[in-house]
Amino acid sequence: EVQLLESGGGLVQPGGSLRLSCAASGFTFSTYAMSWVRQAPGKGLEWVSAISGGVGNTYYADSVKGRFTISRDNSKNTLYLQMNSLRPEDTAVYYCAKDLTTYEDWGQGTLVTVSS
């Protein structure tokens, strides 16, 4: 059974940084692309970033490019999202999802609140 468990969310001031983690189990993590999708309170889903399996090519939404960095540690079966220069509009639940095409598996999400 695939399990994805996000952590690292919390309250941060504008301009601050936060690193999210997603611990994966139940599949061969290194061979799969992984994605981050977020959802602002009361709003719809927004794709944020993705990283391929293997060589780890990275992809970003324009709204986070240059501020967020996606990475993975295949030895730890863990996906990361380093978020810098955070803005109030980054406030959202952040989900990790398996793959880059169809998201068959999602984590439960971790809430990031950017506020002073």
Place this chain on the structure above:
Amino acid sequence: EIVLTQSPDFQSVTPKEKVTITCRASQSVGYTLHWYQQKPDQSPKLLIKYASQSFSGVPSRFSGSGSGTDFTLTINSLEAEDAATYYCHQSSSLPRTFGQGTKVEIK
């Protein structure tokens, strides 16, 4: 960026009624269009992949159709547990995009 526009935004439906949600893409996505269901305080769940392929474990009352720019999610004989927000999503190109969502309420 491919924009996905769903209609309607909201639908109030009686149990056993048929529900149709449409998703229109700003440019062709072929068959790379997927549908998700999200209930309050839950993560999204995949219902339909590649326009018409039912995902494992999804009730047979959910079906999808379409190709290119126009797609439809149909719920035959709506049940109370189907109250949720439904999203379409394209994987034809980056950035990946979602529709704005359609909220289905049970009357």
